[in-house]
Amino acid sequence: MRLTGHMLIGAADVFGQGAELRAFNPATDETIDPPFGGGGAHDVDRAARLAAEAFDSYSRTDPETRARFIERIATNLEAGAPAIVERCMLETGLPRPRLEGEVSWTVGQLRLFADVVRRGQWRAATLVSADPDRAGGPRPDMRMHKVALGPVGVFGASNFPILYSVAGGDTASALAAGAPVVCRAHPSHPGTSELVGRAIRDAVAASGLHEGVFSLLTGAGHELGEALVDHPEIKAIAFTGSEAGGMAIYRRGQQRTEPIPVFAEMASVNPHFLLPAAQATRATAFAARFVEQMVAGVGQMCLKPGIVLAVAGAGFDVLRATLIDKLSAAAAQTMLSPGIHGNYERGVGRTREAGGVTEIGHGLARQRRFDGEALLFEADARSVIADMRVAEEVFGPMALLIRCASFDEMHEVARHLRGQLSIVVHLDEADHDLARTLMPVFERKTGRIVANSFSNVVEICDAQIHGGPFPATTDPRFTSVGSSAIERFLRPVAYQGIPADLLPPALQDGNPLGLWRVRDRQLVQA
Structure with a gap:
């Protein structure tokens, strides 16, 4: 993979017209080529609108299509790992074994979420049968499942430039939920971010998905991030970083005309x-x-x-x-x-x-x-x-x-x-x-x-929780690591008396997705 310094807005390579950004090698105290064009509010607008255009089709993809897409990202990262690790070493000063481990963990995390998509428990599909003869009045047919919130803005982390960044847990869980992602690359490792972003974009194209399913924006300063939080088509934000940064984003998300959830993982001393x-x-x-x-x-x-x-x-x-x-x-x-x-x-x-x-x-x-x-x-x-x-x-x-x-x-x-x-x-x-x-x-x-252990290593699995009360996170009900991280980007929708041919597959009587569902208070695969 070749670095160009471009942002990836849908299928297009866009060289930002703002201030140029170069990566910096902290070990040698030197800047690194190539230059990256800084994005602005108009680039955010283009990416967010593409994500909104992609939402209806992507959020309704069948489980196998979505899972295979996420697996393609994992496969692409494995293929691109040598170039990604080499560039990341230059931009962070981190040793090769650590970064190779990050690639491996990221690939494993993506494959976990592909499995989560296939299993389908995240839908929480629930059916309550109509009862026209119920004493006190008839009960309507009621059905409920969870759907994606909408396009998600992801802020790449500085300290885990692969595992918690462009293709990290926030992006993986949002894509698993059916939410297109607009990612703001961390300015400390723009080259690593571009290489990983291209792996994701190639998977979008190979899967035949709408180009707006993923975009990557690059730029220094606060303008780009603020525009991402402010954009009306963005319906949730995921952030990993400092308490000051996380709270600035959280407050901005709450001050919008339409407030949105900001899931920020911030400060912890892990006593x-x-x-x-x-x-x-x-x-x-x-x-x-x-x-x-x-x-x-x-x-x-x-x-x-x-x-x-x-x-x-x-x-x-x-x-x-x-x-x-x-x-x-x-x-x-x-x-x-x-x-x-x-x-x-x-x-x-x-x-x-x-x-x-x-x-x-x-x-x-x-x-x-x-x-x-x-x-x-x-x-x-x-x-x-x-x-x-x-x-x-x-x-x-x-x-x-x-x-x-x-x-x-x-x-x-x-x-x-x-x-x-x-x-x-x-x-x-x-x-x-x-x-x-x-x-x-x-x-x-x-x-x-x-x-009787140490908490540094996080096992990425169904039972993991990486979250906690403020200031560890802005919302202690959720995790940013583990399969339940998908819950951040979902909301419930109920369907009352909806004709059978208009119901989503997860709620149809024939159960075409083969889900375990709660039907009239019983957990059944029917």
């Missing part, structure tokens, strides 16, 4: 609770693994362990000393972009200035301009409770050790935490009674509770 019995027996092993996970990907992961809470007592000194020791050998690594590096430095500065917080450990000094140096801070629980801002996310290789005088203090910190994408508890059998008191708090604070 790890080390309970006393586990701490007494495996503080060393836990600390070593914690540091390893904390610095993975230079801490630029939404599930980075950012806080560890432990009770002063047996094993605490070992925990603290091991954290410091392991961190001292952690190499400073190049961060994804100058902007992310700058935000990390500012977050570190705020932490250093906070009351009751002490810097107790650091990794090796940085060698390059945009390297992130690993850091560890410590604070007692009372100081954190007094100013919970020190327990907020700093995106990068930094963590906070919270020293609790008692389990009650640990419980109190848990109650004061903001919403999280994940919470992890490390426990032995002797800790189960304590853990039992924490579980209701954890359920209120997160969408995913993990025991």
